[in-house]
Amino acid sequence: MFAGGITNIGDVMRDVGMVQYGSFVNDKGEEDYTSYNAAINRIQHVVDQVTENDISFYRMESKVYRRQGGENESMAFGFNGIAHSTSTLNANIIRMFNNMGYASQSHWTKYLGGTPFSDALLGIKYVITKDDLLDSRYYETAYSALEHADHVTPVSTIYAMENKYALPIEYGVSPFTLEGLTGMSQPYYPNAADALNKITKSLLLNKNYTDNIYGPIHAIAATDDCVVEYFSQPCKYIDDNGEEQTISVPYKSFKVNGEKPTIRFVFNMQANSRLYAHFPMDNFGKACDIYVNGRFVCTYDSAQVVDLGEFQKSEKITVELRLYDVGDYDTDYDNIYFANESNFYFFYSNYDAQLKALEYLSEAAMKVEDYSNTSIKGKINLPEGQDFILTTIPYDEGWTCYIDGEEAEITKALGSLISVKSTAGEHEIEFRYMPKCYVIGFIVSGVGIVSFAAIIVYTLIKKKRDAKAAALAEASAAEAEALEEEPEETAETKGSQRKRK
Numbered sequence: 001m002f003a004g005g006i007t008n009i010g011d012v013m014r015d016v017g018m019v020q021y022g023s024f025v026n027d028k029g030e031e032d033y034t035s036y037n038a039a040i041n042r043i044q045h046v047v048d049q050v051t052e053n054d055i056s057f058y059r060m061e062s063k064v065y066r067r068q069g070g071e072n073e074s075m076a077f078g079f080n081g082i083a084h085s086t087s088t089l090n091a092n093i094i095r096m097f098n099n100m101g102y103a104s105q106s107h108w109t110k111y112l113g114g115t116p117f118s119d120a121l122l123g124i125k126y127v128i129t130k131d132d133l134l135d136s137r138y139y140e141t142a143y144s145a146l147e148h149a150d151h152v153t154p155v156s157t158i159y160a161m162e163n164k165y166a167l168p169i170e171y172g173v174s175p176f177t178l179e180g181l182t183g184m185s186q187p188y189y190p191n192a193a194d195a196l197n198k199i200t201k202s203l204l205l206n207k208n209y210t211d212n213i214y215g216p217i218h219a220i221a222a223t224d225d226c227v228v229e230y231f232s233q234p235c236k237y238i239d240d241n242g243e244e245q246t247i248s249v250p251y252k253s254f255k256v257n258g259e260k261p262t263i264r265f266v267f268n269m270q271a272n273s274r275l276y277a278h279f280p281m282d283n284f285g286k287a288c289d290i291y292v293n294g295r296f297v298c299t300y301d302s303a304q305v306v307d308l309g310e311f312q313k314s315e316k317i318t319v320e321l322r323l324y325d326v327g328d329y330d331t332d333y334d335n336i337y338f339a340n341e342s343n344f345y346f347f348y349s350n351y352d353a354q355l356k357a358l359e360y361l362s363e364a365a366m367k368v369e370d371y372s373n374t375s376i377k378g379k380i381n382l383p384e385g386q387d388f389i390l391t392t393i394p395y396d397e398g399w400t401c402y403i404d405g406e407e408a409e410i411t412k413a414l415g416s417l418i419s420v421k422s423t424a425g426e427h428e429i430e431f432r433y434m435p436k437c438y439v440i441g442f443i444v445s446g447v448g449i450v451s452f453a454a455i456i457v458y459t460l461i462k463k464k465r466d467a468k469a470a471a472l473a474e475a476s477a478a479e480a481e482a483l484e485e486e487p488e489e490t491a492e493t494k495g496s497q498r499k500r501k
Contacts, residue, residue: 185415225258
């Protein structure tokens with residue numbers, strides 16, 4: 001027990017960096033980056049190049065994880081991002097990220113999944129990678145340097161890849177956006193391609209934009225040692241009116257029925273493009289290992305979009321989901337469950353449609369002039385038909401919007417983002433954040449301080465009065481005592497006094 005306790009203490013100290021000031025070499029002579037300090041040191045110099053040279057407002061994320069997917073990299077490095085862990089994470093935010101193909105559950109969102117197009121919509125301008133130049137149609141190298149290592153010779157390069165089409169935090173969209181996105185705040189677990197096609201068309205209804213930015217690939221699942229079943233899962237949620245609702249979500253299950261349970265898809269590529277896979281699931285979905293043409297891609301356990309690589313049109317592709325010997329999981333076999341809202345799992349990029357959509361949105365983009373942790377200010381020029389302002393700021397009642405100095409009403413878009421109705425033309429726009437709890441806290445603190453000060457003043461005055469009263473009482477007592485000590489004149493004394501006279 002004592003030895004176990006010492007081991008645990010050592011692991012904790014190592015993990016928080018108390019005894020580790022640089023990189024760490026494990027017993028195999030390999031660099032181990034599970035501690036915070038080592039994980040930060042390996043890429044900090046490249047992150048610094050970005051933050052020192054680009055002082056504009058943007059989001060940044062890292063694919064060089066301390067642990068799979070990361071969670072608090074943005075907090076550790078001090079940049080703006082989407083990945084974070086908090087017990088107050090809003091359910092609608094989780095649902096939005098799920099719909100867009102990012103890993104988000106319970107109390108966390110990870111920069112795991114997504115696509116270059118969804119990154120552009122969310123304003124993720126830079127991505128830190130290791131030996132990965134990403135999709136050249138979207139990204140170019142902004143900065144790079146060898147990976148930091150203290151004890152071994154570095155052989156990998158850390159890149160800061162810039163998304164050339166990343167949008168700012170606010171831009172003008174169709175005034176019919178809210179109507180077009182009705183229902184997306186409820187749990188329906190679509191394939192991300194379906195969700196992003198619907199979102200983009202709704203944002204650009206004014207442009208008569210009807211193109212699909214992603215093309216679906218339909219492939220029939222063949223199984224080894226699996227049994228396929230269908231069922232519906234009731235999901236409770238709170239609607240925009242604050243009322244609890246229940247919706248039935250269709251699911252397809254693959255239940256283990258043998259030694260090597262495998263789900264296999266064989267299809268031909270539909271375009272010269274990156275190939276993506278998305279298997280939507282709720283928290284109970286379980287895990288599998290994904291292989292493409294025999295090559296291991298990843299362990300899938302967070303319902304994220306997976307980039308399967310670059311392929312040519314008509315190229316034959318075999319994708320396997322293996323439900324045995326999965327990653328670092330203890331169980332050898334487990335069932336897996338996928339939401340069946342969309343009728344496909346694979347999709348490819350329609351690059352022309354994507355860049356056209358981003359061009360439209362960039363024409364109505366905000367130019368940020370000033371920002372802090374509680375405010376953002378700038379100018380925006382809204383074309384006719386794109387006079388509804390969408391932000392990628394999570395909705396919270398603490399936000400207030402001012403357009404040309406006048407307060408504007410804030411609404412929700414996608415069930416989770418701040419949006420504001422405006423008019424065509426150029427405007428000065430400012431968002432300020434002051435949550436009600438802060439206001440209540442200031443009031444309570446102010447009342448408390450005033451009350452405390454009043455008590456102190458009262459106590460001091462009372463002490464002075466009590467001291468003065470005590471002094472007077474003491475003086476009166478002394479005078480009375482002195483009078484009592486004087487001798488009384490007796491008749492005899494008075495008689496002798498008369499005789500002397």
